[in-house]
Amino acid sequence: MPVDFYQEDGCPGCLAVKLTINQLNIPVNYIHLDMEANEHLKPEFLKINPAHLIPTIVDDGFNLWESRAITRYLANQYAPDNELYPRDAKKRAKVDLMLDFDLGSLYASATQWMYPPVLQNVPPSPEKEQAMIEKLKLFDQLLSNGHYAAGDHLTIADFSLAASLHTxxxxxxxxxxxxxxxxxxxxxxxxxxxxxxxxxxxINAVTDWFAPLRKHLK
Structure with a gap:
């Protein structure tokens, strides 16, 4: 039975989940939600996810949202012995560290720079951009220790961080x-x-959305 996957192409978290799905060859029923048309606020979706967020999955009656929780679940459920989310406690802790670094540091700082010009029609903050740059420099430094985000093997941390970087x-x-x-x-x-x-x-889905920000960068 395929997993129902509620998503939108411009959503960074949705990209991370798509990368995981493709790497693990998980059968999925893709369901596009038009956020601008408020499809995520319809009663039928609120029953699935009262937080009305994407990405969201439904796997045989099990509802889950938040992209990093979803990628962890998919790896555990469909490929428990795969190095994508390793069983070894220390290796898994490193993957979790990088997922948390993305959520709490890198992507968090990026949202403070990227989103206000689009959502609030204000110029981008140089201070917020500098804070993001410091996180990017740190990640660049961390990557010198291995071929991938969490070491020498591809993991779900690569997918989450790559989605953030492309955004x-x-x-x-x-x-x-x-x-x-x-x-x-x-x-x-x-x-x-x-x-x-x-x-x-x-990229094609999100580039036009960021036009109000990029006009300040020329």
Whole structure:
């Protein structure tokens, strides 16, 4: 029975889940929600997710949202012995660390810079951008310790962080200026046959949305 996956192409968390789904070859029923049309506020979706967020999955009656929780669940449920989310406690802790770093530091700082110009029609804050840059520099430094975000193996942390980085890049901050980040993203594209297709779809969906921000960066 396929997993019902409620998503939208411009959603960074949805991209992370899509990458996980494709890596693990999980059968999925893709359900597009038009957030601008408030489809996420319809009663039938609120019954599934009262927080009215995407991504959301329903797996045989089990409802779950928040992208990092979803990728952890999918790896545990459909590939419990896969290195994508390793069983070893220390290796798993490193993956969790990088997922939390993305959520609480890198992506959190990026949202403070990216979203106010779009949602509040205000100029981007140089201070917020600098705070984001410091997190990007730290991640670039951390990548010098291995080929992937959490070491020498591909994990769900790579998918979450890659989704954040591609979104930041689409917003107008060139992430190619960080050499280890650039090499890592190129490695993912070269090694994963589905990667470029999914990332391109995300970029195409989100680029116009960030136009109010990028006009300040020219």
């Amino acid at each position: 930041i890049n689409s917003a107008g901050h060139n992430v190619d200026q960080y050499p280890n980040i650039k090499s890592w993203l190129n490695r993912l594209e070269n090694e994963l046959p589905y990667y470029k297709r999914l990332v391109t779809t995300h």
